[in-house]
Amino acid sequence: MEITRRTALASGAAALALAPGLVRAAVDARALHKKLICIDTHLDMPANLARPGWNVMEKHRFDEDFTQVDYPRMVEGGLDGGFFAIYTPQAPVTPEGMSAMRDAALLRAMEIREMVAAHPAQFELAFVPEDAARIAAKGKIIVFQSIENSGILGDDVTLLRSFYKLGVRMAGPIHFLNNQLGDSATDKKKWGGLSPLGREFVKEANDLGIVLDASHSSDDVFDQMMDQSRAPIICSHSGCRAVHDHPRNLDDARIKRLAAAGSTIQINSYNEYLVTVPPDPERDAARRAARGAMRNVANMSPADATAAVRAAAASEREVDKKYPIPRANFDEYMKHVMHALDLVGPDHVGVGADWDGGGGVVGMEDVSSIPKITERLVKAGYTEAQLANFWSGNALRVLGKAHDARKQA
Numbered sequence: 001m002e003i004t005r006r007t008a009l010a011s012g013a014a015a016l017a018l019a020p021g022l023v024r025a026a027v028d029a030r031a032l033h034k035k036l037i038c039i040d041t042h043l044d045m046p047a048n049l050a051r052p053g054w055n056v057m058e059k060h061r062f063d064e065d066f067t068q069v070d071y072p073r074m075v076e077g078g079l080d081g082g083f084f085a086i087y088t089p090q091a092p093v094t095p096e097g098m099s100a101m102r103d104a105a106l107l108r109a110m111e112i113r114e115m116v117a118a119h120p121a122q123f124e125l126a127f128v129p130e131d132a133a134r135i136a137a138k139g140k141i142i143v144f145q146s147i148e149n150s151g152i153l154g155d156d157v158t159l160l161r162s163f164y165k166l167g168v169r170m171a172g173p174i175h176f177l178n179n180q181l182g183d184s185a186t187d188k189k190k191w192g193g194l195s196p197l198g199r200e201f202v203k204e205a206n207d208l209g210i211v212l213d214a215s216h217s218s219d220d221v222f223d224q225m226m227d228q229s230r231a232p233i234i235c236s237h238s239g240c241r242a243v244h245d246h247p248r249n250l251d252d253a254r255i256k257r258l259a260a261a262g263s264t265i266q267i268n269s270y271n272e273y274l275v276t277v278p279p280d281p282e283r284d285a286a287r288r289a290a291r292g293a294m295r296n297v298a299n300m301s302p303a304d305a306t307a308a309v310r311a312a313a314a315s316e317r318e319v320d321k322k323y324p325i326p327r328a329n330f331d332e333y334m335k336h337v338m339h340a341l342d343l344v345g346p347d348h349v350g351v352g353a354d355w356d357g358g359g360g361v362v363g364m365e366d367v368s369s370i371p372k373i374t375e376r377l378v379k380a381g382y383t384e385a386q387l388a389n390f391w392s393g394n395a396l397r398v399l400g401k402a403h404d405a406r407k408q409a
């Protein structure tokens with residue numbers, strides 16, 4: 001380990017000595033990155049807001065508390081905001097399970113609003129594409145909201161109207177498991193795509209002007225949403241199947257279809273979708289046990305919760321040492337970005353790195369590292385205008401199209 005680090009430092013120093021032009025280019029790329037409006041279309045940070053003792057205004061470290069997004073790291077990484085996800089794990093599709101999910105989602109939406117209300121000089125809610133530039137100009141974080149797993153709607157998709165009023169502008173029907181709306185990319189085929197209720201959900205989202213998000217949906221659901229939707233759908237956090245064969249990644253034909261409809265694939269940095277991680281039940285059990293210490297944090301005092309999370313993080317580091325898993329690095333992440341860019345061009349690709357939801361790679365561990373992406377793209381010859389689209393223009397264009405296609409009263 002030490003030898004590797006020293007070698008890396010030595011070669012870094014050599015690069016500095018040999019290539020001042022390269023150093024200048026890196027500095028220029030970072031300045032450009034700060035200037036652009038950068039948004040990520042899938043931020044799972046709201047999941048941490050209910051953690052006692054966790055303060056979004058403080059800088060945290062992933063290896064201490066598993067988090068990757070907070071205000072200081074967003075500022076450091078030049079991340080101007082994004083879609084803050086109202087994520088709810090799939091419960092059994094029973095009346096009890098569905099009402100528990102609905103309540104959890106309503107509380108999460110409330111926590112996002114509380115965050116913004118508590119820090120009005122740093123955060124502002126956004127609802128239409130034009131809000132992004134207006135809020136960024138004030139130096140604040142742009143807070144769009146999305147739903148990850150619309151199973152929360154139970155058996156009445158008109159509940160989506162209330163979430164729209166709360167500010168939700170993007171919604172994915174499904175998560176890891178099939179639900180009453182349709183099939184997941186990571187579950188056995190049940191409906192063969194959307195269920196009849198799932199088709200009602202698509203219509204409701206269209207009528208409201210909510211962007212439909214196909215990340216986590218099965219290929220059949222993707223195809224059927226493309227067929228049915230009046231507005232372009234998005235993939236808010238997905239990779240390229242041609243680079244790494246995983247059902248959560250999109251094949252080239254579907255990426256092209258997304259682009260042809262005017263939309264964008266937002267590239268994910270979730271380890272298991274970038275590299276193959278062989279199953280190891282012993283490791284998984286050890287990891288679950290390590291995180292078990294923080295199962296009850298919501299009911300702890302701030303001091304106890306902070307201590308429990310730190311203890312869990314420390315024991316997970318020990319587990320990772322004992323059972324090392326293949327970890328994707330920044331180059332492997334960029335392979336997905338570059339493949340999508342080569343395939344459909346910079347007007348149809350962006351970033352949805354799944355921060356706080358399992359994202360992050362070696363060399364890009366939290367949001368403070370995202371200027372590296374811009375650096376690579378500048379080096380690859382992308383212009384400022386192209387990067388402006390990559391970092392926010394594309395996603396905002398899709399939001400605008402959903403808004404234009406809504407049912408006007």
Ligand SMILES: [Zn+2]
Nearest residue numbers: 148216237357
């Ligand atoms: Zn996800």
